[in-house]
Amino acid sequence: MIIDKLFESVEKNGHVCVGLDTDVEYIPKWVINKNTSIEDAIFEYNKNIIDATLDVASCYKVQIAYYEALGISGLMVYKKTLEYIRSKKAIVIADIKRGDIAKTAEMYARAHFEGDFESDFVTLNPYMGLDGVEPYLPYVKNKEKGLFLLVRTSNKGAEDIQYVDTKEKEKVYNVVGEKIQQIGEQCMGSCGYSSIGGVVGCTHVEEGIKLRADLNKMFFLIPGYGAQGGKAEDVALYLHQGNGGVVNSSRGILLAYKKVEDGEKNYAECARKEAVRMRDDILSKLKINS
Amino acid sequence: MIIDKLFESVEKNGHVCVGLDTDVEYIPKWVINKNTSIEDAIFEYNKNIIDATLDVASCYKVQIAYYEALGISGLMVYKKTLEYIRSKKAIVIADIKRGDIAKTAEMYARAHFEGDFESDFVTLNPYMGLDGVEPYLPYVKNKEKGLFLLVRTSNKGAEDIQYVDTKEKEKVYNVVGEKIQQIGEQCMGSCGYSSIGGVVGCTHVEEGIKLRADLNKMFFLIPGYGAQGGKAEDVALYLHQGNGGVVNSSRGILLAYKKVEDGEKNYAECARKEAVRMRDDILSKLKINS
Numbered sequence: 196m197i198i199d200k201l202f203e204s205v206e207k208n209g210h211v212c213v214g215l216d217t218d219v220e221y222i223p224k225w226v227i228n229k230n231t232s233i234e235d236a237i238f239e240y241n242k243n244i245i246d247a248t249l250d251v252a253s254c255y256k257v258q259i260a261y262y263e264a265l266g267i268s269g270l271m272v273y274k275k276t277l278e279y280i281r282s283k284k285a286i287v288i289a290d291i292k293r294g295d296i297a298k299t300a301e302m303y304a305r306a307h308f309e310g311d312f313e314s315d316f317v318t319l320n321p322y323m324g325l326d327g328v329e330p331y332l333p334y335v336k337n338k339e340k341g342l343f344l345l346v347r348t349s350n351k352g353a354e355d356i357q358y359v360d361t362k363e364k365e366k367v368y369n370v371v372g373e374k375i376q377q378i379g380e381q382c383m384g385s386c387g388y389s390s391i392g393g394v395v396g397c398t399h400v401e402e403g404i405k406l407r408a409d410l411n412k413m414f415f416l417i418p419g420y421g422a423q424g425g426k427a428e429d430v431a432l433y434l435h436q437g438n439g440g441v442v443n444s445s446r447g448i449l450l451a452y453k454k455v456e457d458g459e460k461n462y463a464e465c466a467r468k469e470a471v472r473m474r475d476d477i478l479s480k481l482k483i484n485s
Numbered sequence: 486m487i488i489d490k491l492f493e494s495v496e497k498n499g500h501v502c503v504g505l506d507t508d509v510e511y512i513p514k515w516v517i518n519k520n521t522s523i524e525d526a527i528f529e530y531n532k533n534i535i536d537a538t539l540d541v542a543s544c545y546k547v548q549i550a551y552y553e554a555l556g557i558s559g560l561m562v563y564k565k566t567l568e569y570i571r572s573k574k575a576i577v578i579a580d581i582k583r584g585d586i587a588k589t590a591e592m593y594a595r596a597h598f599e600g601d602f603e604s605d606f607v608t609l610n611p612y613m614g615l616d617g618v619e620p621y622l623p624y625v626k627n628k629e630k631g632l633f634l635l636v637r638t639s640n641k642g643a644e645d646i647q648y649v650d651t652k653e654k655e656k657v658y659n660v661v662g663e664k665i666q667q668i669g670e671q672c673m674g675s676c677g678y679s680s681i682g683g684v685v686g687c688t689h690v691e692e693g694i695k696l697r698a699d700l701n702k703m704f705f706l707i708p709g710y711g712a713q714g715g716k717a718e719d720v721a722l723y724l725h726q727g728n729g730g731v732v733n734s735s736r737g738i739l740l741a742y743k744k745v746e747d748g749e750k751n752y753a754e755c756a757r758k759e760a761v762r763m764r765d766d767i768l769s770k771l772k773i774n775s
Contacts, residue, residue, distance in 0.1 A: 216589070260585060260592035266601025267564065271557060294610050295550060295582055296640045299506070302550035311556025320584050322612035322635060324642020345612060350586045352614020359660055362650040367657060370649055 196384035197315055197341040198392070198414055201286055204253045205438050209474035210430070212288065212416065213248050213466075214445025215241055215276060216258040219265075221449050223459040234265070234272045240462075241276045244449065245283065247463035251470045253441045254286035256416070257314075274311045286315045288343065288416065294320030294327060301330040308334045316341040318394060318416070322356075325374050328391070335382045341390040346372045347406070349396025349419030372410050379412060388414040388439060395433060397425035397442070403432035407439075415440035420473070421447035427473075431480040444473055486674035487605055487631040488682070488704055491576055494543045495728050499764035500720070502578065502706065503538050503756075504735025505531050505566060506548040509555075511739050513749040524555070524562045530752075531566045534739065535573065537753035541760045543731045544576035546706070547604075564601045576605045578633065578706065584610030584617060591620040598624045606631040608684060608706070612646075615664050618681070625672045631680040636662045637696070639686025639709030662700050669702060678704040678729060685723060687715035687732070693722035697729075705730035710763070711737035717763075721770040734763055 219233055222240045230236040245255065257280075262273035280287040289312065293303045307317045308331070319328065321344050334340040347357050347368040357368040372393060379389030392414035395406060415433050419425035420442050434440050451469035452458030458465045509523055512530045520526040535545065547570075552563035570577040579602065583593045597607045598621075609618065611634050624630040637647050637658040647658040662683060669679030682704035685696060705723050709715035710732050724730050741759035742748030748755045 218588070218592075258589055258592075260583070260589045260596065263596040263602075264592040264600075266596070267557065267561060270560060274557065292585055292610075292613075293550070293582065294584065294612070296638070296642065298508070299548055299550045302508075302548075302554040306550065306553040306556070310554075312553075320582075320610050320612050322584070322610050322646055323582075323638050324640055324645040324647070326640055326642030326645075348586070348613050350614055350616055352586065352616030355614040355616075355664055356612055356657065356661060357614070359649075359657060360652040361657075362652060367646065367649060367651075371646060374645055 196382065196390050197286075197339045198384035198388050198390040199386050201254060201341070201414065201441065202384065202386035202388060202438055204286055205441060208251055208253050210434070210440065210442045210477050211252055211470050211474045212254050212256050212441040212443040213244065213252045213448055213470060214256045214258065214443045215244065215449075216261050216445040217241055217449065218261055221446075223452070223462055225459065232268075234268045237272045238275050242279055243463040244466050245280060245285070247467040248448070248470045249283055249285060251467065251474055252285065254288055255280050256288040256290050256443050256445075258290045258445070277312060277314055281313070281315070288316040288318065289314035290318045292318050292320045292345065294323050296323050296327045297330070300327045304331045304334055308338065308340050315339070316343055318343045318345065320345050321371055321375065325378060328378055332381065335390050341392065343392045343394050343416040344375045346375065346393040346395050348394060349398050349423050349425065353396070369409070372406065372413070376410050376413050383412065386438070388412060392416060394418065397429045397433055400429065400432060403429065407433055407435055411435070417442045420444055427476040427480040430477055434481060437481050442473075442477060447473065486672065486680050487576075487629045488674035488678050488680040489676050491544060491631070491704065491731065492674065492676035492678060492728055494576055495731060498541055498543050500724070500730065500732045500767050501542050501760050501764045502544050502546050502731040502733040503534065503542045503738055503760060504546045504548065504733045505534065505739075506551050506735040507531055507739065508551055511736075513742070513752055515749065524558045527562045528565050532569055533753040534756050535570060535575070537757040538738070538760045539573055539575060541757065541764055542575065544578055545570050546578040546580050546733050546735075548580040548735070567602060567604055571603070571605070578606040578608065579604035580608045582608050582610045582635065584613055586613050586617045587620070590617045594621045594624055598628065598630050605629070606633055608633045608635065610635050611661055611665065615668060618668055622671065625680050631682065633682045633684050633706040634665045636665065636683040636685050638684060639688050639713050639715065643686070659699070662696065662703070666700050666703050673702065676728070678702055682706060684708065687719045687723055690719065690722060693719065697723055697725055701725070707732045710734055717766040717770040720767055724771060727771050732763075732767060737763065
């Protein structure tokens with residue numbers, strides 16, 4: 196089960212998930228100038244960030260939208276980036292948030308678990324219903340693949356649907372979380388978590404404690420640290436015995452160089468330092484809690 | 486406003502939205518054999534279906550998952566298919582069901598309203614919240630683009646989230662529908678509908694009547710006809726004064742040739758006949774209702 200690999204990676208490297216949401220604007224000018232195309236510059240930038248963070252990252256998350264925005268040539272960089280991460284034996288989460296059903300979901304599973312865009316985990320959106328998860332299960336059960344389904348996200352608008360009060364349970368996201376955990380029981384790793392995880396933003400303290408308790412078999416992909424206001428002590432609530440989740444940072448790591456004088460020249464080194472700082476920040480709060 | 490163009494197209498050609506969910510397996514062997522690549526065969530097939538249905542289709546819906554499954558070369562066919570439809574002055578809905586927020590949503594808007602994958606409408610998933618719609622609004626307001634947000638889909642699993650009973654309103658999909666209609670008021674066309682429409686499956690009769698009444702400014706993209714069990718009389722409930730929605734059929738049209746002896750040779754002609762039959766089927770039920 197792929198979740199065991201991710202669990203081990205957290206034990207070894209800490210919780211940081213390096214988010215490669217690489218906007219062209221993030222790339223230092225000198226890197227763009229020395230390359231013959233924007234796409235080559237993006238790949239060089241990604242490659243250097245990956246090389247600099249391999250031993251401090253639990254995994255990488257690549258946000259496909261940034262590549263899709265550049266059309267075919269952007270998706271070729273996306274492909275190369277995934278291939279490079281996998282060639283380094285690191286774990287890659289394709290942040291695609293696809294959500295569809297039946298044969299269309301089958302097609303998405305094929306797109307992102309085989310061929311050009313093969314990844315280890317994909318993020319999925321459950322709004323259409325959990326029958327949309329079924330086409331992915333053969334990959335999860337037999338091909339070392341995993342899923343992270345959106346449960347509760349960290350944006351303001353999450354209140355529109357996810358926080359709607361339901362008659363039966365507390366909120367829509369509680370209903371969704373429970374259903375996903377139930378499906379996940381078919382794909383349990385020996386680490387105690389399922390290869391079907393959940394995306395859970397690290398905001399709202401009381402909710403964090405309850406969510407971790409309710410969804411005790413679910414591994415969390417946790418956005419919202421840093422730029423979005425989440426602190427290490429918040430994140431710690433979503434972890435359990437020092438594991439059970441990875442914490443994404445994209446801009447915080449990619450743009451760390453902007454906070455350092457002459458940082459542009461050593462952007463990858465700056466990214467590494469920020470990843471180390473973040474790892475230690477989270478680990479320190481776990482020690483206090485345990 | 487793009488919605489006025491779609492409204493006029495329905496007035497002129499009827500309600501049929503031709504779904505180009507082109508699986509390689511749907512393409513007759515002889516078409517595959519005469520082409521030098523699978524991708525060329527898919528494009529030829531799409532092109533012939535488009536040419537044969539231009540005057541009986543209100544619009545085309547291209548399901549990106551089928552192309553994404555083939556990786557980079559599949560997405561090149563996707564690009565060519567969109568370009569071909571637009572070159573014929575027909576309206577194309579990119580069925581991408583993306584759903585994200587902030588800068589990521591901006592990137593998806595750029596990906597599908599500009600450049601390689603430019604379309605007229607995109608489908609979106611609202612689960613993360615309606616703040617995810619904002620980055621698309623400049624395109625809707627100023628660039629003749631439109632959206633269809635998932636409200637209530639026609640699959641069994643729709644019950645998992647969309648049908649959850651809420652405390653305030655009836656069901657999650659009612660809450661979602663109302664919020665989307667509210668946002669849509671910023672982008673009203675002169676036809677009386679907004680360029681922000683909704684995806685509403687044509688099942689459950691009583692619900693159809695209520696949904697049409699509640700969401701009276703929302704143009705519907707209606708899946709579920711034919712293969713999924715929806716009948717023309719069901720569809721008619723979701724329309725209003727003969728307009729206000731388009732009805733998708735993918736396999737019903739693409740595979741019409743399989744129901745005809747020697748149909749393989751004339752697959753495009755068979756697709757046309759099925760589109761005509763479907764158009765007239767829906768129109769006949771509207772006449773009974775009005």
